[in-house]
Amino acid sequence: MTGQPAKRGVAAVLGAALLTMPAAAADDLRIAYLAATCAGCHAPRADAPADPAADSPMPALAGRPADDTLAALKAYRDGQRPSAVMAAAVAGLDDATLAALARHLEATSPPNRPNASGQPGAAP
Amino acid sequence: MTATRQPFTATRRRVLGLAMLATGVMAVSARGATPAPPRIVVLGGGAGGAVAARTAKRLGGEAVSVTLVEAAPSYVTCFFSNWVIAGLRAMEDITHGYAGLAADGIAVVHGRAEAIDRDARAIRLATGETIPYDRLILAPGIALRHEAVPGYSEAAALTMPHAWKAGPQTTLLRSRLEALGPTASIVMLVPPNPYRCPPGPYERAALMAHRLKATGRAGARLTILDAKETFSKQALFQEGWERHTPGMVQWLPPSVHGGILSVDPATNSVETGLDVFSGDLITVIPPQQAAPIAVDAGLADPDGWCPVVPAAMRSPMDSFVHVIGDAAKAGEMPKSAFAAASQGRVAAVAVLADLLGWPRPEPRYFNTCWSLIAPDDGVKVGALYGEKAGGIATVKGFVSQPGEPAAERRRAVDEAENWYAAITAEMFG
Ligand SMILES: Cc1cc2nc3c(=O)[nH]c(=O)nc-3n(C[C@H](O)[C@H](O)[C@H](O)COP(=O)(O)OP(=O)(O)OC[C@H]3O[C@@H](n4cnc5c(N)ncnc54)[C@H](O)[C@@H]3O)c2cc1C
Numbered sequence: 380m381t382g383q384p385a386k387r388g389v390a391a392v393l394g395a396a397l398l399t400m401p402a403a404a405a406d407d408l409r410i411a412y413l414a415a416t417c418a419g420c421h422a423p424r425a426d427a428p429a430d431p432a433a434d435s436p437m438p439a440l441a442g443r444p445a446d447d448t449l450a451a452l453k454a455y456r457d458g459q460r461p462s463a464v465m466a467a468a469v470a471g472l473d474d475a476t477l478a479a480l481a482r483h484l485e486a487t488s489p490p491n492r493p494n495a496s497g498q499p500g501a502a503p
Numbered sequence: 504m505t506a507t508r509q510p511f512t513a514t515r516r517r518v519l520g521l522a523m524l525a526t527g528v529m530a531v532s533a534r535g536a537t538p539a540p541p542r543i544v545v546l547g548g549g550a551g552g553a554v555a556a557r558t559a560k561r562l563g564g565e566a567v568s569v570t571l572v573e574a575a576p577s578y579v580t581c582f583f584s585n586w587v588i589a590g591l592r593a594m595e596d597i598t599h600g601y602a603g604l605a606a607d608g609i610a611v612v613h614g615r616a617e618a619i620d621r622d623a624r625a626i627r628l629a630t631g632e633t634i635p636y637d638r639l640i641l642a643p644g645i646a647l648r649h650e651a652v653p654g655y656s657e658a659a660a661l662t663m664p665h666a667w668k669a670g671p672q673t674t675l676l677r678s679r680l681e682a683l684g685p686t687a688s689i690v691m692l693v694p695p696n697p698y699r700c701p702p703g704p705y706e707r708a709a710l711m712a713h714r715l716k717a718t719g720r721a722g723a724r725l726t727i728l729d730a731k732e733t734f735s736k737q738a739l740f741q742e743g744w745e746r747h748t749p750g751m752v753q754w755l756p757p758s759v760h761g762g763i764l765s766v767d768p769a770t771n772s773v774e775t776g777l778d779v780f781s782g783d784l785i786t787v788i789p790p791q792q793a794a795p796i797a798v799d800a801g802l803a804d805p806d807g808w809c810p811v812v813p814a815a816m817r818s819p820m821d822s823f824v825h826v827i828g829d830a831a832k833a834g835e836m837p838k839s840a841f842a843a844a845s846q847g848r849v850a851a852v853a854v855l856a857d858l859l860g861w862p863r864p865e866p867r868y869f870n871t872c873w874s875l876i877a878p879d880d881g882v883k884v885g886a887l888y889g890e891k892a893g894g895i896a897t898v899k900g901f902v903s904q905p906g907e908p909a910a911e912r913r914r915a916v917d918e919a920e921n922w923y924a925a926i927t928a929e930m931f932g
Contacts, residue, residue, distance in 0.1 A: 408855070408861050408862065409862070409864035409865075412848065412852045413864075415562070415848050415852075416845070416848060418925060418929050419841065419869065419922075419926065419929065420871070420918075420921065420922050420925050421925060422921065422924040422925035422928045435917075435921060436914055436918045436921055437918065437921040437925065463901035464871060464885060464901060466899070467869070467886060467899040467901055470898060470899045471887075471898070
């Protein structure tokens with residue numbers, strides 16, 4: 380994403396102040412919001428790992444590899460994977476947005492399990 | 504790539520917001536004090552309010568304070584209460600506590616709000632305590648207009664249950680259903696639009712008939728006296744009633760019954776323009792409006808529902824108040840828990856953006872209403888909504904079709920169960 384270097388620059392400038400920043404500001408509020416909309420159907424599950432093969436109509440998304448999620452989201456949007464619900468859910472979102480969303484979901488850990496930074500994760 | 508402009512602008516604007524906030528933080532920390540974060544107060548801990556509060560806290564973190572005011576100590580979901588009435592779930596399964604919100608850092612205040620002082624920007628509780636806000640997210644749900652059906656009242660609801668607010672009424676309707684004999688007659692009154700959960704009455708009819716049939720009472724009859732000529736997912740329900748419980752459910756629109764005139768709890772009867780219907784069980788779903796706290800605060804139109812600005816669910820009457828969920832007039836969105844949660848996220852994000860100087864994301868309103876036609880036969884209707892011509896309108900919709908394969912219908916039941924787990928996790932943690 381093109382905004383990325385700019386963001387890192389800002390982080391460096393603001394330094395310690397950023398530590399007090401809320402979670403969303405460190406990412407993009409828009410992507411955090413979109414990820415929150417996923418949670419309307421995709422329950423975070425502490426008990427089950429995000430298993431793409433699990434036979435759930437709404438699998439847990441937190442921690443799923445971004446490439447898998449992105450491929451699925453694009454396939455839903457472009458009608459290659461049939462689901463009327465998912466086609467509507469991702470309608471009109473461009474590739475860059477879907478990619479950022481997939482990365483955001485990957486970086487989110489299921490409840491009660493540490494994410495990459497060792498912190499408990501928020502629900503997607 | 505021309506698309507690069509957009510995110511860059513957004514980033515620049517966010518940087519500005521961050522920088523301003525950071526300056527504030529640093530200036531104050533030099534004096535050794537912490538600035539009081541802006542106060543978001545959410546009134547009503549249902550599908551809309553609980554999701555709004557948790558979204559605001561999760562994305563806003565320490566930069567905001569979030570208070571939830573809720574009258575009840577626990578929340579019984581109306582969603583899946585039809586499953587309870589039919590014996591497919593227990594009351595415990597649909598009852599949830601607020602401990603998860605407190606654990607998130609949300610101040611949960613259990614008390615009835617008596618008034619909103621919009622000039623002072625504070626809520627007054629029944630205890631006399633006041634809770635000031637910088638932004639109020641109002642999610643109080645509905646009031647049942649018992650008196651709109653002549654002869655019906657809160658007292659009459661003990662004889663003619665509505666079960667349209669989940670709790671003791673749900674238990675009452677369930678036990679009344681259980682007590683019916685093998686050839687009992689049931690009459691159900693269904694209100695005009697708009698009302699909470701458009702497909703709810705028809706799902707309830709299907710599940711009550713299922714329960715009667717499954718317990719050796721296929722001779723029972725359920726007559727729906729509707730205030731409308733058509734209803735949500737009509738073809739799917741009518742086909743389903745006939746398939747699963749042939750002859751048990753009869754639906755009559757006003758053009759057939761002549762309009763509902765009154766009910767009489769003493770004789771267990773309903774008078775319509777063309778007939779008198781009596782039954783062993785009469786259930787009355789009365790007409791509705793926004794909960795009194797919203798109406799009394801002057802946030803409702805004369806029709807009893809609260810108008811909103813589509814971009815952020817903000818009240819056109821008060822820019823410090825957002826109204827979400829069943830109380831709001833959200834254009835083409837139905838009054839559902841799914842929709843309330845979707846609006847709760849939009850309002851939370853809009854309030855954060857407003858208070859913290861962040862760019863406000865474009866709302867993506869969404870809804871799906873699953874309904875059971877039988878325990879293994881589910882259908883759904885839903886849509887993505889957007890802002891159109893000053894209102895909230897369908898962008899892309901979907902609906903189940905009559906005659907779908909059994910496996911697809913079974914899958915919709917699984918989806919409904921997954922959705923229930925998801926929304927209650929989002930509401931309560
Ligand atoms: C039988 C039935 C089945 C349903 N099935 C579904 C379904 O399958 N899917 C679906 O999406 N929706 C369903 N719904 C609809 C769903 O329940 C509502 O749309 C949803 O609850 C609306 O959420 P809300 O936040 O607007 O209001 P509510 O959930 O009603 O929450 C409002 C809260 O505000 C509190 N409150 C109100 N006034 C005050 C006050 N003055 N002070 C303090 N607290 C106050 C109340 O105690 C309440 O907890 C169903 C409804 C019914 C009746």
